[in-house]
Amino acid sequence: MVTALPALLSRDAGANMVRLRTLILVRWMAIAGQIAAILVASQVYGLLLPLGLCALAVGFSVLANLLLVGLYPENRRLSEAEAFLTLLFDLAQLAFLLVLTGGLTNPFAILLLAPVTISASMLRLRSTLLLGALAILSVSVAMVWYLPLRFADGTELVIPRLFAFGFWLSIVIGILFLGLYSRRVATEMRHMSEALLATQMALAREQKLTDLAGVVAAAAHELGTPLATIKLVSAELIDELDAQPELQEDARLIREQADRCRDILRDMGRAGKDDLHLRQAPLSAVLREAAEPHLARGKQVDFAFVPIMDGDEAQPTILRRPEIIHGLRNLVQNAVDFARSTVWVEGEWTSRRIVVRITDDGEGFPPSVIGRIGDPFVRARRSEPEAEKRPGYEGMGLGLFIAKTLLERSGAELSFANGTDPFLPPEDRPDRCGAVVEAVWDAADLVPPPSSGGLGENTRFES
Helix, strand or coil: CHHHHHHHHHCCCCCCCCEHHHHHHHHHHHHHHHHHHHHHHHHHCCCECCHHHHHHHHHHHHHHHHHHHHHCCCCCECCHHHHHHHHHHHHHHHHHHHHHCCHHHCHHHHHHHHHHHHHHHHCCHHHHHHHHHHHHHHHHHHHHCCCCCECCCCCECCCCHHHHHHHHHHHHHHHHHHHHHHHHHHHHHHHHHHHHHHHHHHHHHHHHHHHHHHHHHHHHHHHHHHHHHHHHHHHHHHHHCCCCHHHHHHHHHHHHHHHHHHHHHHHHHHHHHHHHHCCEEEHHHHHHHHHHHHCCCCCEEEEEEEECCCCCCCCCEEECCHHHHHHHHHHHHHHHHHCCCEEEEEEEECCCEEEEEEEECCCCCCCCCHHHCCCCCCCCCCCHHHHHHCCCCCCCCHHHHHHHHHHHHCCCEEEEEECCCCCCCHHHCCCCCCEEEEEEEEHHHHCCCHHHCCCCCCCCCCC
């Protein structure tokens, strides 16, 4: 399930991310600013501007906004192509205004950064690169071909060539830097949002399985007595119907089907009794349950449960919360996937803290990504032997992210390390040479208060 989530969540990343109304409002703000700048420049500072052409440029933006408002609903979300064309129109309109109003002698040339920054935040890399290249082309054209700014006495506003080049260079660097920075931040936010959604889906699935198993367990408990009665009565009928073989065969069939119902309910209800009827369990039971799906995958899983200090021999009874079980299960799965032959699951405790440590004898975490373990969508190139060992693994880091997030929600502090130097030759490595994941809880976060002990009284289901 985990390895399939990234493709599902990222399939339409970058598309339909912004409403049309948002870009319309931004354009109205730009139009208001352009009109104000033109009026102040011409009326207050007495600059001679081609007002007709400037009005035409601003009028195109006004007309475009009016058409969009009239043709589409305000809550329409733009596709990738529609958003790109909208930003391209804004870039072209702004570049045309700059050519009419002094080129790079106009300080408002810095606004060419806006469309590229918006594109980097919400569009795909290809669209952003194309828009950035067009923005650089536009500012380059505006540096060479433009209508100079003239004062009322006819003199031109002239700036040194070095200053013009420096202004051009600063805008180009700004396009590159802000584009890269905005895209990096937006991508991380999008990945984090998608990963948190995957975490919520995993936790919801675990909770549903827990609830469903509990219902099955309760049904098995309630149906146990009627099935036992059916079996007893059918056995008596078998003994009494020796002279009537046909009826005796029917009685045997009834007993066999009662046994079958009992076995089915017992198998279905085993996990449910653990999950619902026992809200709390010993630390060893919780760890064994978390590792249970991976015990028969060809790797040896050894368990050890010891107190850290003398005087704390009694194993703690902890809450059996779905997020803890699912998080630990993901960690055990990761260890089993990459172990050569053995995984060690250890539980340690004192009166104040509980420690769970999962170690394997594999290659360990790659040194290049060990500092980023727990981040979602961490990609790492896999070697051929690794790909053969785990063909379905996508290397996204999403499973560890889910485990880390769920366990930290329960109060755990997680650390990731390697059991030994990964560059040592195999003959010099200890048995526990692979990855080491340690989760540490305050005992108060896991151990239920004494008043909550006991299972309570069974209640009858009412139809």
